[in-house]
Amino acid sequence: MLEVNNITAGYGKMTILENISLRCKDSEIVLIFGPNGAGKTTLMQTIYGFADLLQGDIHYNRVNLAKRSPHDMLSLGIGYIWQRGGFFPSMTVRDNFRMALYSLKDYEVSDKVDKILGFFPRLKQKLGQTAITLSGGEKKMLAVACVLAQDPDLLLVDEISEGLQPTLRDEVIEIISKLVREGNKSVVVVEEPTEKVLQIADRAYCLRDGSIVAEGPAKDFLHRPDLEKLYFGEASEKTSEVSNPPA
Numbered sequence: 686m687l688e689v690n691n692i693t694a695g696y697g698k699m700t701i702l703e704n705i706s707l708r709c710k711d712s713e714i715v716l717i718f719g720p721n722g723a724g725k726t727t728l729m730q731t732i733y734g735f736a737d738l739l740q741g742d743i744h745y746n747r748v749n750l751a752k753r754s755p756h757d758m759l760s761l762g763i764g765y766i767w768q769r770g771g772f773f774p775s776m777t778v779r780d781n782f783r784m785a786l787y788s789l790k791d792y793e794v795s796d797k798v799d800k801i802l803g804f805f806p807r808l809k810q811k812l813g814q815t816a817i818t819l820s821g822g823e824k825k826m827l828a829v830a831c832v833l834a835q836d837p838d839l840l841l842v843d844e845i846s847e848g849l850q851p852t853l854r855d856e857v858i859e860i861i862s863k864l865v866r867e868g869n870k871s872v873v874v875v876e877e878p879t880e881k882v883l884q885i886a887d888r889a890y891c892l893r894d895g896s897i898v899a900e901g902p903a904k905d906f907l908h909r910p911d912l913e914k915l916y917f918g919e920a921s922e923k924t925s926e927v928s929n930p931p932a
Contacts, residue, residue: 692741701727713888735755763840769847772831782801805830821853883907891916
């Protein structure tokens with residue numbers, strides 16, 4: 686279980702986040718959404734150790750992440766899927782998998798790749814293709830697959846569907862949902878609060894100006910008449926549960 690408790694964070698002397706708390710239980714999908722500049726990526730990077738934690742604490746399975754570096758995260762079972770990149774563009778899809786699994790023997794790599802390709806049938810036909818020639822959706826899938834090949838228990842997913850057409854975006858989101866349900870993974874995902882995303886997520890947090898302004902069961906946000914105002918900062922409420930949305 687991931688627990689983020691009253692954190693203030695940023696980069697050097699620049700504070701981006703203030704008094705942020707959230708949790709992600711085992712086998713749960715937690716959605717983080719909000720406008721550009723809200724601090725969503727900073728939150729993900731703080732959890733992973735790239736940003737500076739100035740106050741509060743972060744624990745994963747009772748391990749204090751504030752005392753760990755990004756190099757420790759995979760060994761703790763935490764994987765980070767970046768907003769952009771996450772693969773070697775000049776290498777083939779097959780060689781990208783080999784790089785992700787460089788510490789394993791060849792037969793172990795083969796077994797891992799076969800298992801991962803079960804979730805990404807599009808990539809199965811592209812193993813000999815150079816990654817830079819893949820479509821936008823296939824590149825996103827490769828980035829996800831390379832992290833999943835390392836078998837983390839918790840995935841931090843930072844706007845993986847950015848720039849994708851709606852059909853491809855939904856396909857990537859559906860794959861992530863399937864991984865959680867079938868692979869016993871937990872996911873904290875930064876995404877736009879589309880109907881598809883809100884339907885598959887368990888809990889959601891709206892982040893704006895470095896603070897959480899609303900939280901609750903994700904599906905309850907589907908019924909919020911003020912969701913657009915909340916998202917863009919015109920709603921007057923501060924942090925609130927939405928388990929009983931306004932009629």
